[in-house]
Amino acid sequence: MTELLTSSTVDVYRSQIARTASRVAARFTETTQPTSGASLAELQNLVDRVDLAGSGIGTASAIREIDDLFLAHAVWFHHPLYAAHLNCPVALPAVAAETILAAVNTSVDTYDQSTVGTLMERRLIEAVTGWVGFASGDGIFTSGGTQSNLHALFLAREAALAAVGGSRTTSMSRLVVFATASSHFSVGKSSLLLGLADDAVIEVADDSAGRMLPADLDAAVSAAVAEGRVPIAVVATAGTTDRGMIDPLASIAAVCDARGLWLHVDAAYGGGLLVSSRRRHLLAGIERARSVTVDFHKSFFQPVSSSALLVRDPRDLVAGAWHADYLNPRENDEPNQVDKSLQTTRRFDALKLWATLRSMGTAQVGELFDAVIDLATAAGDLVDADPELELVGRTQLSTVLFRARPGDVPPAVQDELVAGVRRVLFESGRALVAKTVIDGRPCLKLTLLNPEATLDDVRTILDIVKDAATALAGISPDLVAAEATA
Numbered sequence: 001m002t003e004l005l006t007s008s009t010v011d012v013y014r015s016q017i018a019r020t021a022s023r024v025a026a027r028f029t030e031t032t033q034p035t036s037g038a039s040l041a042e043l044q045n046l047v048d049r050v051d052l053a054g055s056g057i058g059t060a061s062a063i064r065e066i067d068d069l070f071l072a073h074a075v076w077f078h079h080p081l082y083a084a085h086l087n088c089p090v091a092l093p094a095v096a097a098e099t100i101l102a103a104v105n106t107s108v109d110t111y112d113q114s115t116v117g118t119l120m121e122r123r124l125i126e127a128v129t130g131w132v133g134f135a136s137g138d139g140i141f142t143s144g145g146t147q148s149n150l151h152a153l154f155l156a157r158e159a160a161l162a163a164v165g166g167s168r169t170t171s172m173s174r175l176v177v178f179a180t181a182s183s184h185f186s187v188g189k190s191s192l193l194l195g196l197a198d199d200a201v202i203e204v205a206d207d208s209a210g211r212m213l214p215a216d217l218d219a220a221v222s223a224a225v226a227e228g229r230v231p232i233a234v235v236a237t238a239g240t241t242d243r244g245m246i247d248p249l250a251s252i253a254a255v256c257d258a259r260g261l262w263l264h265v266d267a268a269y270g271g272g273l274l275v276s277s278r279r280r281h282l283l284a285g286i287e288r289a290r291s292v293t294v295d296f297h298k299s300f301f302q303p304v305s306s307s308a309l310l311v312r313d314p315r316d317l318v319a320g321a322w323h324a325d326y327l328n329p330r331e332n333d334e335p336n337q338v339d340k341s342l343q344t345t346r347r348f349d350a351l352k353l354w355a356t357l358r359s360m361g362t363a364q365v366g367e368l369f370d371a372v373i374d375l376a377t378a379a380g381d382l383v384d385a386d387p388e389l390e391l392v393g394r395t396q397l398s399t400v401l402f403r404a405r406p407g408d409v410p411p412a413v414q415d416e417l418v419a420g421v422r423r424v425l426f427e428s429g430r431a432l433v434a435k436t437v438i439d440g441r442p443c444l445k446l447t448l449l450n451p452e453a454t455l456d457d458v459r460t461i462l463d464i465v466k467d468a469a470t471a472l473a474g475i476s477p478d479l480v481a482a483e484a485t486a
Contacts, residue, residue, distance in 0.1 A: 003059065005103060017099065020063055027071045034082040036073045037429030043073060080450055080457035081431040086241065086269060086295075088449040090303045093359035094352035098303055106348040108141075109341065110327055111334040114348065118335050121350040127357075128294065129310050131274040133287025138314035140340040141307065141349050145268030146186040148293035148309040149235070151320070151342050153177065153190045155291065155311070156233035156262040158319035164230055173197045176224050178217060179235040182210035182243065184266055187235050196232075209393060210243045212236060214251040221259060233262040233290075238283055239270030239299075242436045242445060244376070244397030246270055250285030257288065265289040268307065270397055272299025272369035275362040279370060282396060290316065296353050298449065299369045306349045371451040372398040379446060379458045388466050390414070392443045400446040400458075401438060404469030411441075417469050418442040424468040431461045 005013050038046075046069055057065070076082060078089035108114040108121055121141060129137030142148045157175060164171050175196050179187045181203055191200045202224060205216040221231060234256050236247040249265060256263040265286050267274075271294035273283050286292060289312065296306040311317055321339040328336045338344060356365065376398040383402045384391040392401035403414045404421055422435045422444060434445040444465065446458065 013103070016059055016063070019060070023063065023067050024071065027067070027074075028076075028078065031076050031079060033429050034077075034079040034432045035075045035426075035429040037427060038073050039427070046073075075432070078450065078452075080453040081461055082450070083446040083448055083453075083458070083461055084432040084434040086298050086447055086449065088298060088301050089452070091301045091352075091356045091360065091365075093355040094302050094306075097352040097355040101348055101351055104348075107345045108348050108350075109338040109344050109346050110336055111332075114337075117348045117351070118337055120354055121337065121348070122335060124350045124354055124357075125308065125310070128274070128308060129312075131362075132289075132292055132310055134310065134312045136314070137310055137312050138317055138340070139308050139310035140317070140337065141346070142309055142341075143305045143343070144297070144307045145184065145266065145293050145295045146189070147342065148268070148295075148307050149184060149186040149264070149266055150190040150193060151309045152264045152291040152293065152311075153187070153233060153235075154194060154342070155316050155319050156264065157194055157196075159262060159316065160230055160232045171230065174228060174230045175200060175232050176229045177201050177232050177235060178204050178220055178224075180204050180206045180210065180212045180237070180247070182206060182240040182245070183235050183237050184241060184268065187266075209245050210240055211245050212247040212252060214248060214255050217252060218255045218259075221255070221261070231259075231261050233264050235264050235266055236289075238265055238267035238273070238286065239397050241269065242399065242438060243393055243401065244269065244395035244399035246282050246396050248285075249283065250288070253285045253288035262291070263289045264291045264293070266293045268293050268295035269298055271295060272366065275300075275366035276370050277363060277366055279373065300353060300356070300365055301368060301449075301451075302349075302352050302356065305347075306352055368451040372448045372453075375453060375455065375458070376400055376446070376448045378455050379448065382455065382458060383462065386462065386466075388469075389462065392438055398448040400448070401436070401443050402446075403441075403443050404465055406466065406470040406473045407475040409473055409475070413473060415442050417472055418444055420472045421465055421468045424472070425464060431464050433461065433465065 002009060077087040106114050106117045108117050111118045125139045129139060142151060160175055161168055161171055172195055177187065177191060177200060179201055188201050202220055204220050205213050207213055217234065224231060234252060236249055236252045238246045253263055267286065273279050292310040294308050294310065296302040297304045317340045320342060327338050376395055379400045380391060380394055383389045383400060388404065388406055390403045390405050392403065404417055405414050418435055419442065422433055425431050425433055434447060435442060436445050
């Protein structure tokens with residue numbers, strides 16, 4: 001019997017999917033911590049023992065092996081003590097849609113490979129651009145925020161080159177992008193991939209919370225133009241990765257409008273505010289952008305991958321079009337998505353968001369994002385009130401930055417404890433937090449994207465952090481208690 005999914009194997013498909021779902025469900029119910037705590041060496045040994053060049057062992061045995069190898073040691077984002085990165089538990093209707101995607105295997109690069117799938121993606125893009133405030137915008141689904149940002153800056157680069165005219169080779173070295181130190185790393189990486197100069201990303205000053213200062217943006221643009229540089233775009237961030245802060249979009253848009261600059265808003269993290277009933281105002285001014293990134297696999301609780309690049313003017317997407325007779329014949333008047341995308345073969349990831357919105361509605365999705373922001377606010381208060389912890393800064397979204405300070409250790413020791421505490425937690429698997437650097441000093445970071453997590457769960461994570469810090473600092477727990485009550 002063939003192992004391919006065809007009309008002759010649907011009964012096998014049905015039973016295999018049911019058995020696999022049962023195994024995954026069992027892991028969800030049996031999981032007691034975010035990850036197993038197995039070491040890198042142990043996991044490498046388990047992986048190396050698998051004979052990938054040998055004879056097949058059958059689907060049932062292969063899934064059992066995956067259960068023991070992968071599911072037993074996976075990182076579980078649904079667990080309430082996972083608080084490290086921008087990962088989220090996923091919406092059930094989206095998981096159901098993933099099952100459909102994998103089985104049908106649609107590619108939405110051309111209409112003749114997807115038919116109604118193309119139309120559904122276009123309808124969804126129309127809806128999302130409407131949430132942004134684009135009257136007649138367009139866009140394309142991408143693999144994630146990095147690709148969306150790269151695509152946006154590619155389009156902005158092409159627009160800048162067209163405006164300058166002359167030789168592409170001689171003009172490239174003059175092109176610049178404006179962003180802050182808190183902008184996503186993909187801005188710098190995109191500059192590299194787009195062939196820009198080493199100094200093409202000009203860092204704009206920000207305030208104490210990491211938000212771009214519009215006056216300093218204006219001054220930076222003036223200085224660059226005076227030097228003969230050519231601005232490609234300004235990248236504003238709606239949800240910085242570390243601080244969860246939103247740049248003053250309306251004021252930045254005013255600078256861009258006055259100077260005729262392309263404004264790209266990276267709302268990969270904060271895009272969920274588009275459907276928030278309580279916090280949508282935080283994105284005021286986003287409608288004045290020329291392009292926007294939204295990651296649905298963050299604040300819309302979608303499985304990876306699900307992101308989109310949105311543009312205010314559909315004509316901007318034409319810059320990336322490329323003709324191939326076998327894909328987009330010139331006589332074809334069907335809607336062709338390959339002309340808009342950097343990818344050719346592309347999954348129908350829009351179906352996941354479609355299923356979620358039809359099942360839950362936009363209001364419920366917005367409520368889930370509001371819930372994790374509420375939790376982060378309460379968690380910040382909890383940290384701020386704890387004498388064994390130091391709150392590094394407040395957030396507009398769902399991150400909490402802090403340090404442990406057991407006993408009366410000096411700042412230098414607090415800094416040293418950051419990496420050690422994160423390592424202790426990771427190696428135990430009991431709770432997962434992230435580490436970053438703010439204003440030159442390391443700190444721990446909670447990224448809260450689980451709407452079912454509670455303040456008690458956060459308190460548990462903080463207690464584990466404090467215990468680890470106390471042990472690493474070699475301080476008696478009794479001394480710490482005495483210092484806290486002094």
